[in-house]
Amino acid sequence: MTSSSATTPTNRPRGARARAAIAAKTLRTDRWWLPPLITVIGLSAWIAYATVRVFMHKWYWVEEFHYLTPFYSPCVTDRCIPEASHFGQYLPGWWIIPDAAFTLPFLLLFRLTCYYYRKAYYRSFWLSPPACAVPDGHTTYGGETRFPLIVQNSHRYFFYFAVIISLINSWDAVLAFHSPEGFGFGLGNLILLGNVVMLWGYTISCHSCRHIIGGRLKHFSKHPVRYRAWTFVSWLNVRHMQLAWITLGTLALTDFYVMSVAAGWISDLRFIN
Template sequence: MTSTATRPRGARARAAIAARTLRTDRWWFPPLITVVLLSAWLAYGTVRIFMHKWYWVAEYHYLTPFYSPCITDRCVPEASHFGQFLPGWWIIPDAALTLPLLLLFRLTCYYYRKAYYRSFWLSPPACAVPDGHQSYSGETRFPLLGQNAHRYFFYIAVLISLINTWDAVLAFHSPEGFGFGLGNLILVGNVTMLWAYTISCHSCRHIVGGRLKHFSKHPVRYKAWTGVSWLNVRHMQLAWITLGTLVVTDFYIMALAAGWFSDLRFIN
């Protein structure tokens, strides 16, 4: 605030407003919804990860992404693309090779940072609303210093998306030969959305079109950059959509593996 001693001549002093904010809309609603939905998703995911069952449907080669690839010695061999080199202790997730890295990719994502900064940390909860903390240090302290590693987690996320794609392809080849059912549609739909979310990442956009001075001299990269930019505008929507498709895919495969109902088959 400009003091009386340094205030330009003729300028008025700022109004002394006692209210926390002058906003009269429901500015608190989006952060609240974010807290509820993210907490519900984390609760579901945590329970499923440590259930250690109902993740593989041998009849159709369906594998839930929450357990891909399965690398503990209690895993079904067909679900272990890279071997079983971890002990089957309860505290170790069966997909311990991929889950922590995917979590770091999402935690450092530009959209998710905005989401949990505003909702869980209230930093700030909305525009024109004061920060929930007395001081502000940005991302200059541990553990937020690791946020800039997002570009490296992107490369790992691409590799994991390739694994998920391989799982979806394998699901078309059951022990009885080629087959096609509702589970295949769900797996393909999920991996398609995962690819869309991954390549809509801001880091991907920079990799595709960054450091170019003349787009006209690089028509292929410009075309790719245009496509990634179109997805990048929808990065927030894709972030939420993929959380939904992951839960739907996992729940459907869990239900089949548990015998709650049968897969709707179209071929074989």
Template sequence: MTTTATRPGGPRRRAAISAKTLRTDRWWLPPLITVIGLGAWVAYATIRVFMHKWYWVEDFHYLTPFYSPCVTERCVPEAAHFGRFLPGWWIIPDAAMTLPFLLLFRLTCYYYRKAYYRAFWLSPPACAVPDGHKTYSGETRFPLVGQNLHRYAFYAAVIISLINTWDAVLAFRSPEGFGFGLGNVILVGNVVMLWAYTLSCHSCRHIAGGRLKHFSKHPVRYAFWTFISKLNVRHMQLAWITLGTLALTDFYVMALSAGWINDLRFIN
């Protein structure tokens, strides 16, 4: 099939191109890396969530974020900072009150939409590469209409970040009182990165100043909006960094709880 284009002097015929894309670079590599990275993280997190063990270090009050807050009857009493009010069935995660909201926050995140749309749904896999689907209705039908819940998931993520911050503060305890070790560095570092990712969210930026018509009349909100805008340009990097810090924090707590290693202590 050929197409025509109008020009002075008559129509001009275009060559028929059978190739789906003319890109000759390795456009498929970023989606492949995303599939491997996200797939590996989801597999690790799923296994850990349903292991129901090695999540608490009693001597130093280390609690992995994958089990925070621990609210099932199966939880160690000392790790259940907000009570144990859910049944201890295997199918129920110990952090069942927060994990669904964290999952929703990540799934509806603007960056993650791009990542898994391209990598898993091939919609499209890269610029100038045809979509893997014949039709596309946008985010107007189920299940993609749920992407509109991102702002509400952001509010939940803020509360969860506060809980993780409280866990990090409680971890500065040891049998002798105040204590400080490598575990504290990892827990605090993870919390800082989680706050950076949460605050760099596009919804947070819009809430801070997206609807203001006169920044000069709202200097505090403008300052906050400016700060968030600087974080926002790093939202993609922070999304991946926090996946790394979450896995590192969980693995370190697991290794301590299982007795594989000892915590490097600086004070007590």
């Protein structure tokens, strides 16, 4: 006697139609490969530029206007220019040690474990998967339960370090208004300030920040201040991807501008003093 749930030799329920035999990996005809390609090019170019600048060890400080590039903040090796070392010099000036060795690792880990960046480099560099309705480039998937991907679960802790680093960058931007000649204001100040604003936008739009502010609340009506903060962070959170890319641009722009002024390639446009 056969039950109503009996299956055919192909393990299909009776009456079910067979899956279409398609030789192609995907039937998508649009340029689904373009976003992953752009991501690879964009991130690779930024990483190449940042790596060269971090280990260049020069043209990071403008003494005349107290401009310090965020790639070297805080400058903590004994190779740093003393005036640029706002928090002291604690590390030896070996070539292999970045001058901002206390902050760069945490910034890197904050971005690597960021929910958006995971999606970006999983799809582009790892092809896992490269796009919707496109097969994964790997035959197996181990999840984020083993090293090194288990580190992704520490993103919430790297967020706290990112807040501290944003505070340091904000302090650098404030100090840049006070040059040896007194209060001053130039194009470099605008660039430094704009970079800090964008960095704060990216940092507090983080999913971890949103959860910290309101994720555990059961009654928003009892916490009106936190609710307003949560709604603001939620508004930023929708724009987290755009802010992630914008801050890569503002960081590179700020560093290149400070480098150009420090190297004497261009002069800073001054509005006051």
